[in-house]
Amino acid sequence: MSKRHADRRTTLADVAARAGTSRATASRALAGDQRISEATRRAVRDAAEALEYIPNVAARGLRARRTRTLGFLLPDLGDPVHGQVAAGFELEAAGSGYTVIMVAARNVLANERRALRVFVERSTDGICIVSCILDPSEARDRAGPSPLVVVQPDHPRLASRPLRLDGVIRSDDASGVRQAVDHLLATGYRDIAYLGMGRTGSNTVRRATAQRVLWEAAGIRLRAFQVGADAWRAPSLLGEALGSTLPEAVICYDDKLALALLDGLRERGARVPDDTAVVGFDGIPFAAIARPRLTTVMTPATEMGRRAARTLVDAIVTGRMAPAMTLPVELVVRESTARATASGRPMADLVASDGR
Amino acid sequence: MSKRHADRRTTLADVAARAGTSRATASRALAGDQRISEATRRAVRDAAEALEYIPNVAARGLRARRTRTLGFLLPDLGDPVHGQVAAGFELEAAGSGYTVIMVAARNVLANERRALRVFVERSTDGICIVSCILDPSEARDRAGPSPLVVVQPDHPRLASRPLRLDGVIRSDDASGVRQAVDHLLATGYRDIAYLGMGRTGSNTVRRATAQRVLWEAAGIRLRAFQVGADAWRAPSLLGEALGSTLPEAVICYDDKLALALLDGLRERGARVPDDTAVVGFDGIPFAAIARPRLTTVMTPATEMGRRAARTLVDAIVTGRMAPAMTLPVELVVRESTARATASGRPMADLVASDGR
DNA sequence: TTGTAAGCGTTATCAT
DNA sequence: ATGATAACGCTTACAA
DSSP: OOOOTTOOOOHHHHHHHHHSOOHHHHHHHHOTTTTHHHHHHHHHHHHHHTTTTOOHHHHHHHHSSSOOOOOOOOOOOSHHHHHHHHHHHHHHHTTTEEEEEEEETOOOOHHHHHHHHHHHHOOOSEEEEOOSOOHHHHHHTTTSSEEEEEESSOGGGGTSOOOTTEEHHHEEEHHHHHHHHHHHHHHTTSEEEEHHHEOOOHHHHHHHHHHHHHHHHHHOOEEEEEOOTTGGGGGHHHHTTTOOOOOSEESSSSSSHHHHHHHHHHHHHHOOOTEEEEEEEOOOOOGGGGSSOOEEEOOOHHHHHHHHHHHHHHHHSSSOOOOOEOOOEEEEGGGGGTTTTEEEEEEEEEEOOOOO | OOOOOOSSSOOOOHHHHHHHHHHHHHHHHHHOOTTHHHHHHHHHHHHHHTTTTTOOHHHHHHHHHHHEEEEESOOOTTTTHHHHHHHHHHHHHHTTTEEEEEETTTOOHHHHHHHHHHHHHTTEEEEEEESSSSSSHHHHHTTTSEEEEEEEEOOOOGGTTHHHHHHTTEEEEHHHHHHHHHHHHHHHHOEEEEEEEEEEEHHHHHHHHHHHHHHHOOOOOOEEEEOOOTTGGGGHHHHHTTTTSOOOOEEEESSHHHHHHHHHHHHOOOOTTTTTTTEEEOGGGGGGGGSSEEEEEOOOHHHHHHHHHHHHHHHHSSSOOOOEEEEEOEEEOGGGTTTOOOTTTTOOEEEOOOOO
């Protein structure tokens, strides 16, 4: 029954032989070429079926000069946010008939460069890099002929210049921070802090925006704290990171950090939001069911992944890369910033309208 | 400076020409063949450097009959557990010089089959499938000549037969459940329930084990509840899933479900662990900082991914697949099953010793 | 409508 | 130690 005796895999030549045609005709028939007669098409299809023919796409790509493969570079597959982006990307790519090579570079520059080289070696038709610290223009250089989409660039120096390059997809972090600050001010908080994590461009942008907005809106100076990229793994230390006198409210770099801070504050004996309000960033699923439920800026992670793939495929087909796009974010107000809530009683999620 | 004028990518022939050798010699020099003289090796290396030569691995694979590519199939890239497995796999694979193609099949049989076909088309050197509902032996058939590693098989019928196939890697779920039940009994809980999710083999195994262990150890019948695979997304419904009279303790299928249940119970006005104790499964990071902190069975997700890649690479090199292995798990006791804890005061994590 | 033949960029075999 | 030359499995001019 099983034909494991033939060591060689079935090839197009085998199919052609069985169908009684040339390899060229078999190739055309399988590709759905209109010039092939219905009869031979059937014959070829049947032969392919009978032989369980599976094409060798490497050979095809070699000749046809396209591989229907996309390269995807991200910092960490285990991260909840990047995992979502990856999921969205893969889904959309697979839907368009593309296969995805994934490389995790864990924020190491050398790894990011190596990954791009891998993609070029594999002749990817397109490349997407997510939250990379590599300079986007260097990335473009190293991407070779492949169209490149840059999602949430995190190059440290990127905070200063605007970056209007084509193919850049990012969330409107500035708007998110503004919404958060406005919400905190409206709720009555005055002593507001920002807790940063890592040395990425996005961290700098968020801190700077909070600083500026708070000053412009209320003439208040932001208190800024900063911890290392792995600080969220040690919640108990985090409780101390805010100093001896807690601020009334803290905006955290992301949800991982905010949730860890929640734990750290609890360990320290501080109540949230009564002693300190906490705001996160990203909107990961667990933020919604933490205790207290976390107020956070929702970022369209899955959607960004999908868009990235879509944009890439379009660029491959049309030969033109879409201009930079910035996706909207929205603040979701939950318990962690609700000043006088009846403890233990949940309140419905409130989405702040941006007013733009 | 940049040489974007030549449309064609640099090829080995270019390097050979510049170095003044044949393509064969250039190939050998670059591959580090010992027979090549030091002088020509230098010449070729320099030429490759100068031309920024990047080999075409598709062409190489076509001729050499190995692609240094691994296929990785999983249900969902966004899931915290599978994301960890993927991260471990990619890390180990990259470390061994392999590139990974990832496909998410979201528990759809047809997608899983399609993914295996993709891998065969791409001539992967090895394939790893994680938590697939596909029958492992069918998977082996469809994997073609590639060695196959099966991580945490989730075929529904798999719960009954032992499955001693080579290349299977899984965690010792039965031991985990036993530890959980023993712990609950030792802590004084008698009315114990299992809350299942989905129709996978692992769910069946966990439920059945809990049932058996509880009966054998204490002559108590397990109360069993069951919800759909997406139930964890709706915590408020989950609170009601346990019926009107809450059990003293609930073992949940996984941490996602347990954390959602925590939220659902809070919404319902029930206190954990005072009204009901909760145990999770997997040991995802957020379980450790939930409130109450979640008692859970720690599964070595990252390690399983690493092992899978390691096993695959070994099989590729040696031609022999390692026998099935079962990785140990350990119960981590936290607040959600601590009967009379001073509320708000954290207790140190306790790892139960298995006693085997 | 179909076949012939020339590549695509490598590596492996066989000479030298 | 190196060079011709033939694959690898497929697509695509160019012929017929």
